[in-house]
Amino acid sequence: MVEYKTLVSEDDPKRPLTEAVEASDVRPVPPVAPVSGFEVLEKVDAFDNDGWWVGRISGGCEDGRRYFVYFESSGDEIAYPVNRIRVHQEWEDGQWFVC
Numbered sequence: 001m002v003e004y005k006t007l008v009s010e011d012d013p014k015r016p017l018t019e020a021v022e023a024s025d026v027r028p029v030p031p032v033a034p035v036s037g038f039e040v041l042e043k044v045d046a047f048d049n050d051g052w053w054v055g056r057i058s059g060g061c062e063d064g065r066r067y068f069v070y071f072e073s074s075g076d077e078i079a080y081p082v083n084r085i086r087v088h089q090e091w092e093d094g095q096w097f098v099c
Helices: none
Strands: 002-008 016-019 043-048 051-060 066-071 076-081 085-087 089-092 095-098
Touching (some): 043 066, 043 076
Antiparallel strands (some): 043 085, 051 066, 066 076, 089 095
16 A cells, blocks of 8 residues: 555545555656756657656757756647656666666
8 A cells, every 4th residue: 555645545645655566567656866057859758637758859958057858758848947857767676776
C-alpha cells in the first residue's frame, strides 16, 4: 500500500490518495541531477497535474527561464519553467541512471 504526498482521495479531498501496488513498482525519489540548461530533444521529466511526465525538450523560450517540452504520448507541447523540469532518470537494478 502506498500513500501519495501530492494526490488526494476522490472520496475525501482532505485525505491523501492510497492504493495497492506491486512491490516491484515502488522506488525511491530520484536524486537531484544538477543541470545548467537543457538541449533540444533531451529526455526530461516535467511536473504537471500532480506528477512527473516524460517528454523531450523541443525548444527554449527567449527569456531562458522556460523550455518547451513535447509529450509523445499526447502530442502536447507545453512551456515549463526550469524549476518544473528535471533530467530523466531510469530505475534499473536498484539504482537510478541518467538516460
